[in-house]
Amino acid sequence: MKGNRFWAWLVFGIGAAYFLVPLIATFEFSLRMRRGYYSFDSYASVFSDPRFQATFGYSVVIGILAIIVGILVVVPAVYFVRLRMPWLRPFVEFLTLMPLIIPAIILVYGYIRLYNSSSIIPFTGSALGTDILLTCAYVTLALPYMYRAVDTGMRTIDVQTLTEAAQIAGAKTPQIIGRIILPNILVAVLSGAFLTFAIVIGEFTIASLLNRPAFGPYLQNIGANRAYEPAALAIISFIITWGAMGMINVLGRFAPRTSARTD
Amino acid sequence: MASEFLRVDNLTKSFGTNTVVKGVSFAFEKGEFISLLGPSGCGKTTILRMIAGFENPTSGSITVDGNDITHLKPNQRQLGMVFQAYALFPNLNVGDNIGFGLKIAGMPTEERRARVADMLKLIGLPGFEKRYPYEMSGGQQQRVALARAIAPRPRMLLLDEPLSALDAKIRVSLREEIRAIQLDLGITTVFVTHDQEEALSISDRIVVMNAGNIEQLGAPHEIYNKPATRFVATFVGQLNTIEAVVSDVAAKKVTIDGQTVSLHTLPDNAKAGAGISLTLRPEVLTVGARADNDISLTGTISDVTFLGSVIRLRVALGTNIVSLDTFNDQRTAPPVRGEPVTISLASKDLLVLAA
Numbered sequence: 001m002k003g004n005r006f007w008a009w010l011v012f013g014i015g016a017a018y019f020l021v022p023l024i025a026t027f028e029f030s031l032r033m034r035r036g037y038y039s040f041d042s043y044a045s046v047f048s049d050p051r052f053q054a055t056f057g058y059s060v061v062i063g064i065l066a067i068i069v070g071i072l073v074v075v076p077a078v079y080f081v082r083l084r085m086p087w088l089r090p091f092v093e094f095l096t097l098m099p100l101i102i103p104a105i106i107l108v109y110g111y112i113r114l115y116n117s118s119s120i121i122p123f124t125g126s127a128l129g130t131d132i133l134l135t136c137a138y139v140t141l142a143l144p145y146m147y148r149a150v151d152t153g154m155r156t157i158d159v160q161t162l163t164e165a166a167q168i169a170g171a172k173t174p175q176i177i178g179r180i181i182l183p184n185i186l187v188a189v190l191s192g193a194f195l196t197f198a199i200v201i202g203e204f205t206i207a208s209l210l211n212r213p214a215f216g217p218y219l220q221n222i223g224a225n226r227a228y229e230p231a232a233l234a235i236i237s238f239i240i241t242w243g244a245m246g247m248i249n250v251l252g253r254f255a256p257r258t259s260a261r262t263d
Numbered sequence: 264m265a266s267e268f269l270r271v272d273n274l275t276k277s278f279g280t281n282t283v284v285k286g287v288s289f290a291f292e293k294g295e296f297i298s299l300l301g302p303s304g305c306g307k308t309t310i311l312r313m314i315a316g317f318e319n320p321t322s323g324s325i326t327v328d329g330n331d332i333t334h335l336k337p338n339q340r341q342l343g344m345v346f347q348a349y350a351l352f353p354n355l356n357v358g359d360n361i362g363f364g365l366k367i368a369g370m371p372t373e374e375r376r377a378r379v380a381d382m383l384k385l386i387g388l389p390g391f392e393k394r395y396p397y398e399m400s401g402g403q404q405q406r407v408a409l410a411r412a413i414a415p416r417p418r419m420l421l422l423d424e425p426l427s428a429l430d431a432k433i434r435v436s437l438r439e440e441i442r443a444i445q446l447d448l449g450i451t452t453v454f455v456t457h458d459q460e461e462a463l464s465i466s467d468r469i470v471v472m473n474a475g476n477i478e479q480l481g482a483p484h485e486i487y488n489k490p491a492t493r494f495v496a497t498f499v500g501q502l503n504t505i506e507a508v509v510s511d512v513a514a515k516k517v518t519i520d521g522q523t524v525s526l527h528t529l530p531d532n533a534k535a536g537a538g539i540s541l542t543l544r545p546e547v548l549t550v551g552a553r554a555d556n557d558i559s560l561t562g563t564i565s566d567v568t569f570l571g572s573v574i575r576l577r578v579a580l581g582t583n584i585v586s587l588d589t590f591n592d593q594r595t596a597p598p599v600r601g602e603p604v605t606i607s608l609a610s611k612d613l614l615v616l617a618a
Contacts, residue, residue, distance in 0.1 A: 158348060164317055165350040165408075167337040169364035169415065179363075183354040256353035261401040262430050 023238065030231035042228035046236065049229075051218055059207075059215035062131065063200035066138035067193040070146045073139065075189065078150045079181055082159050096147040099140050104205040107137060112209070130210050137206045142196035149195065153188025154181075156255075187255040194244035202237055268293035268451050269314075269419065274323035276309050283309050285475040286323070291468065293328075294449045296442065298462035301472035302498065308423060310472075311455045315421055316340050327418055343412030344421040347428055349404045351396040357383070357407050358392030364415035382410035385444060402433040409441065413448065420445070422454040426461060438465055459499045463487060471495050487544075496542050496614060503548070503585040505541040509533050517541070520581025524558045527610040539615060547612040548587035550576070550598070556607035564602045578604055 033041040046052050081088050099107070111133055117125035123133040139146075159181065166176045182189065207214035219237070223230040269291045276284040284306040291297050299307035312318040314325055316337035324333045332340050343364075351360050358379050359366075365375045383389050386406040396404050405425055412420060422441070426434040442465040445452050456462050462469050463483040471478045471486060471494075478498075479491040490496035497504075507517040512535055515526045519541075530539060552559060565584060566577035573588045574597050587606060591597070598604065 157353070158350065161346050161348055161350040162352060164315070164337070165344070165346060165352070165411075166363070167317075168315055168340075168342055168344045168421075169411065170338045170341075170367040171363075172338060175367060180352050180354070184352070186354075257395070257397040261399075261404070262428055263400045263402065263433060 023235075026231045026234050030228055030235055033228040042232040043236075046222075046229050046232050055213050055215045055218035058213050059201050062135055062138060062212075062214065063197045065135045066142060066200055067196050069135060070139045070142055070192065070196055071189055074143070074146045074150050074192070075182060075185075076177060078147065078154055079159065079177060082151075082154055083163060092147075096143045100144050104137075104141065104203070105209070107140065108206045108209045111137060124210065130212060134207060134210050134212050134214070137210075138196070138200050138203065141203065141206070142192070142199050145195040145199070146192035149188045149192030150185060153185030156188075157181075157184050184256050187251045190251050191248040194248050198241045198244045201240055266293065267291070268295075268328055269297075269453070270326040271310070271314070272324045272326070274310065274313060274325065275321045276306070276313060276318060277321045282321075283475050284313070284320075287472075287475070287477055288323075289470055289477065289480055291451065293451055295467045296445055296452045296454065296465060298454045298456055298466040298469045299472060300456055300459060300462040300469050300499070301478075302457060304474075305472040306475040307455045307457075307470075307472050311421055311423055311453060314419075314453060315342060315344055341415075341418045342421055343415065343417035343419070344423065345405065345408045345412050345425040347424040349396070349401070349408050349428070351404055351408055351411070353396055356392065357388070357394045357396070357399075360396070360407055361410045361414050363411060368415060378414055382414050385447075386410045387440070400433075401429050402437055405429065405437060406440070409444065413444070413450065417450070420450050420452040422452060424455055424457070426456070426458075434461075441465065463499070471499065473498070490614065493540075493542075501545050501586065503543050503545060503587075505543070505580070505583045505585065507539055507541055509535050509537050509539060511535065519560060520583055522560055522580070524560070525610065526613060526615060528615055530615055542614040543585075543608060543612060545575075545585075545587045547608050548585060549607050550587070550589050551605055552607050556609050558610050559605055559607045561603065561605050564598050564600055564604050567598055567600055569597060574598070576604075578606055
């Protein structure tokens with residue numbers, strides 16, 4: 001028994017080191033900007049850079065828009081597939097896996113070919129159009145995560161009976177989704193939202209090829225031209241992503257609870 | 264005579280090639296408590312779901328209070344429904360659950376609060392507004408579901424096996440409460456159950472269903488005492504079946520395991536030497552002779568089950584074995600297995616069915 005525990009700890013230790021050593025090294029390196037001292041100068045430099053604020057702010061806005069569009073598309077889709085067309089589920093699941101199979105570069109080249117300034121829908125002809133295209137691309141990119149998060153959430157509630165109970169009380173479909181289904185899967189939806197946010201914040205390929213001032217291309221640009229700031233940015237990105245993941249866990253505690261008691 | 268309130272006309276429902284409801288028709292009066300009773304897959308729940316609007320009939324019509332609701336959406340039918348799995352909204356507290364339909368209908372907040380409080384009083388849970396469903400027992404949750412269903416004052420109440428998920432003791436007390444509330448409000452109620460005791464105890468009338476058809480429709484005592492078909496006789500209550508052979512058609516005599524007895528009636532097409540089935544409830548049999556019993560049979564006690572106030576005996580007449588209940592008498596020793604016994608019954612209590 002004791003031997004087992006030793007090996008378990010050893011495996012855990014190796015795994016933790018594999019993950020933590022580069023992170024600690026990056027953090028340590030990010031503090032070395034001032035020669036001979038540890039300092040947060042690289043962080044100060046990053047935060048005072050107007051391009052950091054602009055690109056980060058831009059990615060946050062696009063991320064929020066992607067989350068809103070994602071929720072508006074995915075929640076009703078999952079709801080109707082579960083309720084009315086369960087036979088369609090394998091097909092929808094396959095469809096939502098496509099962004100994992102098709103590289104982002106293929107997606108963005110497809111977009112550019114379809115929506116260039118000389119096409120019928122010239123999204124890339126204006127900044128606003130390209131922003132819309134970028135938002136749609138992020139919705140697609142985050143689809144596997146958003147779909148699975150929402151689908152898992154819906155699996156925890158009896159969608160059909162709750163729908164019928166609301167219907168017989170006089171509710172229409174938008175009221176059922178808005179007042180009953182969505183609040184009961186809110187934690188799952190927020191999990192999907194935070195995953196979407198984490199993807200959007202660090203995404204480089206699509207934003208770069210669509211030439212938008214997003215955080216990902218900024219990270220790449222700094223990485224290519226500076227020494228200490230990229231390490232600071234890597235740590236900042238980690239904190240943002242971990243913050244988003246941590247929120248998923250925290251929110252899990254506030255999920256509406258059901259109980260099938262017989263007493 | 265009270266007017267017809269719920270009318271179901273020639274209702275049929277098919278799923279692909281499988282027809283689960285086959286041209287069912289019935290009509291009920293306002294304020295009646297109706298039970299749809301039958302085994303799993305008999306079509307009772309499908310009928311209820313068609314009344315609610317969750318399933319579209321393949322053919323036929325449903326009329327409530329003179330209005331054809333066959334093609335209305337569920338949210339346009341003004342019906343209340345209680346589900347087997349409670350189906351309370353987990354994100355809403357008890358007050359908001361009960362007030363859900365009222366809010367949807369646009370009732371002002373104050374009026375809604377007052378109605379919710381009235382409903383909670385009615386179901387015996389005053390002050391429970393702020394509780395959440397997961398904080399309540401199953402019985403309490405189902406009472407809240409009942410209050411939610413009746414709060415908007417629906418035209419009719421539909422109950423889809425609302426007691427099935429509950430413990431036996433709660434089931435009995437809640438069914439009595441449901442009946443009391445239904446009588447108090449005078450609301451027409453359709454109750455789906457596979458439990459004959461439930462149906463017999465709270466219904467004004469029962470529709471016994473089998474394989475998508477109505478086997479019998481009648482008051483509980485009619486269903487129990489005068490079952491129209493063999494299915495009803497066997498499904499509702501306990502039943503003994505005795506296989507007999509007609510020995511004399513004119514004298515209405517039959518032979519049961521070598522013992523000849525005279526019957527009150529024989530099937531119209533009975534022939535000498537033909538087999539017939541005699542069915543009888545355990546309670547019409549008596550151990551020993553009784554003045555008003557005109558048939559006596561002898562046999563051997565094959566099994567004795569002590570059930571407290573009642574002792575259930577199984578008596579072998581030969582190949583036929585019958586069950587009967589006798590009250591426990593503290594001053595007398597219970598019957599013993601293997602003992603010879605005489606049992607008697609009144610021929611008019613026998614249900615004679617062609618074999």
